[in-house]
Amino acid sequence: MTETNITTDELVIIEVYFHQEPPTSQIAKRIGRARQTAHNVIAYLKGGHTALEYYRRYKENKSRCGRKRIVLPTNQQKHVEKQVAQGWTPDVIVGRQEISIDCSDRTLYRMFQRDTFEAGKLPMQGKRKPNGHQERRGRQAFRPNISERTTGYPGFNKEFGHLKGDTIIGVRHKSAVITLVERLSKVIITWKPEGRTAKDIETAINTWCHQVPRNLFKSITFDCGKEFSNWRSMSNRNDLSIYFANPGTPSQRVLNEHSNGLLRRGGLPKDMDFNTVDQAYAVGSVFELHGGWRTV
Template sequence: MVRKKTGRLTLKERIQIETLLTEKKNKSYIAITINRARSTVTREVNKWVQTDRDKYSAELAHWCAKDDYLNKRNIDKISKYPRLRIYVYRGLLSQWTPEQIAGRLKEEFPNDPIMSISHESIYRYIYAKPQASLNKKLIKLLVRKKTRRRPSKKRRRTGSKILNQVSIDLRPEHINLRNEIGHWEGDLMIGKDQKSAIGTIVERKSRYTLIIKLKARNSKEIAKMFSKELNKLDPIFKKSMTYDNGIEMARHETITKKTGMKIYFAHPYSSWERGTNENTNGLIRRYLPKGTDFNKIDLNTFIEIQEKLNNRPRKIIGFKTPNEVMIKEQSCPKHF
């Protein structure tokens, strides 16, 4: 059995209806011919042909149907149904959010299509004419009371902007064990009003920390300063670094070329994959709390904080200091 078509009638189908009516065919025959339900054809014909003198015009019928549909789409549901409108107004007066109103409607009227609306439609209704007196009153009933609604932000693209990056998934398993020295985690700490930043790099085994003063947050400055500080270290301490997906590491290949270190990238929004670095940033914040303008901090202050962290006994490394672990590793014969 051929399944009957659904949806709105097309102009082609209406032309077929007009032709078959001219040939005096009945509605059942027409329905079978165009593969539509008899009720669909009956509604369409009866709308235009009620007496023997009436004629059906496919073009005119199609234009009117299209116009009706567009007008129906343009009339918002809240304006159309007073009962729904009163419910929305009552909800706003009770200091409910549009999302709460939409949710309660589903709870209270689960089988009533009229009493059903999305929170986005409620927002659109409220902000349709933000300067109108009614809309101003409705906006004041919202929690945030913003006079204009900002356009929604574009979703962050899933594709990385960093070329040739190597995922943490490809990082050798032995690095996870922290038995080998020379594997680091890196990040940026952002200062007041997003206008300043410092680099933080932490060695995974020893917890030895480097705090790097930056003149800018761009990838060129970061590649230059990270490479400069890392190259002050003995080669045994320069094996790899794991970083987040920040675009500031776009020149990671430059760092690899200058230092010989492989760079691995953690997954987006997965700070636990660089847990040592995140914890160390928390320690640094004790000295440089959020809201600090790093541009106003001199280099000696950063060095002092770095020295305090590297000479601080750490339980996780047997109450040794990061500095002591680094010195021991450097003098260990297995590295030569």
């Protein structure tokens, strides 16, 4: 990138030429700068100052340039700290709009990186794979990739009816709860299958689909778990388009990951045996967790 600001070397050269009293245009030509740039420095030197003092003044003025950091009002700061203590993340806080937040979710994340809030660290911390890591999970036969979703539904980002699906597993990997999130309304849907095999998941999805108006939901995007391997029959029977995220890329299902984290902390922890609870308990946990969010 080309340097546009005057450098310390150029300031020293101008100061040396200044004492020799050549024309300003000649000084500017020798350092390859505009005449006005050289004139500004020379005018400052004529006031009895040095090149070092000019540089320090320049740095001080530069520090006041640019966009100022956003400082949230006290009521908004307290709201953010309260919700984070309950397990909410910045994007959920901004998206719910319970009160107006004068910044974006990205700005909130940066505030937490700078330890702006007393709440400390965020409840969910990402896990980084080592450099050179190759994902070996999810290698199965052909299934529709998430990249095909925009082709089938050009208005995907603006229309209701597109779900993201996953399962949360209970203690000793013997039970599961299906979690679905509608990406536009952020509604969380939970459904408890009899087990966690592909057949159990298929039966539970079919049962749920028969209880909602047909074609209310248009598509579901799952992760690459084997429990969703019966996707063809689910898609055909319920007239649903089913897509799959790439293996090892939770960033393609961020809404699902956040929702699962909230469910874990709000009534469906890892050490629970989901076989001991009924469907009403799973739905009730979501309703209580979100303070009145409508669940299907």
